[in-house]
Amino acid sequence: MYTICDIMLLINFRKQKEEMMKKILAGACCALFAVFSVTLAGCSGNGKGDSASNDDPIADGTLSVAVDDTYLPMEFRDDQNNLVGFDVDLAKAIGEDLGVKVDFTTVAWDGIFNGLNAKQYDAIISSTSITPERQEGFNQTNPYVSNGIVIVSRKDATPVKTFEELASKTVGVQLATTADNGAQKLKEQTGTNVQIKQYDGMLDAFAALEGKQIDNVMTDVGVAMYYVAQKPELFEVTSEVLTNEPIAVTVRKGEDAFTEKLNETLKKLQDNGTMTEISMKWFGEDMTDNINSEIKVIE
Numbered sequence: 001m002y003t004i005c006d007i008m009l010l011i012n013f014r015k016q017k018e019e020m021m022k023k024i025l026a027g028a029c030c031a032l033f034a035v036f037s038v039t040l041a042g043c044s045g046n047g048k049g050d051s052a053s054n055d056d057p058i059a060d061g062t063l064s065v066a067v068d069d070t071y072l073p074m075e076f077r078d079d080q081n082n083l084v085g086f087d088v089d090l091a092k093a094i095g096e097d098l099g100v101k102v103d104f105t106t107v108a109w110d111g112i113f114n115g116l117n118a119k120q121y122d123a124i125i126s127s128t129s130i131t132p133e134r135q136e137g138f139n140q141t142n143p144y145v146s147n148g149i150v151i152v153s154r155k156d157a158t159p160v161k162t163f164e165e166l167a168s169k170t171v172g173v174q175l176a177t178t179a180d181n182g183a184q185k186l187k188e189q190t191g192t193n194v195q196i197k198q199y200d201g202m203l204d205a206f207a208a209l210e211g212k213q214i215d216n217v218m219t220d221v222g223v224a225m226y227y228v229a230q231k232p233e234l235f236e237v238t239s240e241v242l243t244n245e246p247i248a249v250t251v252r253k254g255e256d257a258f259t260e261k262l263n264e265t266l267k268k269l270q271d272n273g274t275m276t277e278i279s280m281k282w283f284g285e286d287m288t289d290n291i292n293s294e295i296k297v298i299e
Helices: 004-044 086-098 109-117 132-137 178-190 202-210 221-230 256-271 274-283
Strands: 062-067 075-077 101-106 123-129 138-140 149-154 170-174 195-199 216-220 235-237 247-252
Touching: 062 086, 062 109, 075 086, 086 101, 086 123, 086 256, 086 274, 109 123, 109 247, 132 138, 138 256, 149 178, 149 202, 149 221, 170 178, 170 202, 178 195, 178 216, 195 202, 202 216, 202 221, 202 235, 216 221, 221 235, 221 274, 247 256, 256 274
Parallel strands: 062 101, 062 123, 170 195, 170 216
Antiparallel strands: 123 247, 138 247, 149 216, 149 235
């Protein structure tokens, strides 16, 4: 038989035990919460989004740049799989002027803007045309290369000079580019009976043009000039420049101080001849001087 004292002692013991267990559980929960918080902090960022200041994305000493590496001569892989091209050289020159390291992230074009908003990188330097639609959703710097859409034909075929002359033909475009959007809008506006075939990259589009799987290509003038220069016996630019969409660096909306910093650097590179040197290397002419900044897009 237990006495009242024994029972009281037993109750006190159990209470002490319960209090001890509560403290142990509370400590364990705090520890788990701390680990969970650290894990979330590591996962919620994406590349570098959380490590850099919201006001200055390159405060961590790195400029993270997104490129679509299938867009010759702007950004592509050479025979040794090195990332090269006009925009690659430009990004490196920007990084050097800003005193930061440049990291490249290769992204398919149709996802490149979503990745920027998700803070997977700091900027898109990937032949990004200035358009009213993009300016609504993003900050874009002053233009650094002249650009517009043209039509490319095979030399063994009838040259196409206007969009309407694409009737009963198949034209290749890169998916989600201004050439793709423009072709779709012109087809609707003009009622032209043209088949628009979308490709993930211009390499595939020009390979299809060479193989006579399509009749023409619509693309940026700089890209067209590059392919024509590589195979002048096969390709030629046969239309006038249909739009005026100069190219700029694109960053997130509201990053005004960062945009201005990039504008200052671009002006330095223009003034000291770096831009001209890069342009001559990749285009054989200077497409960075006297840029017409009046935007003309197909609406």
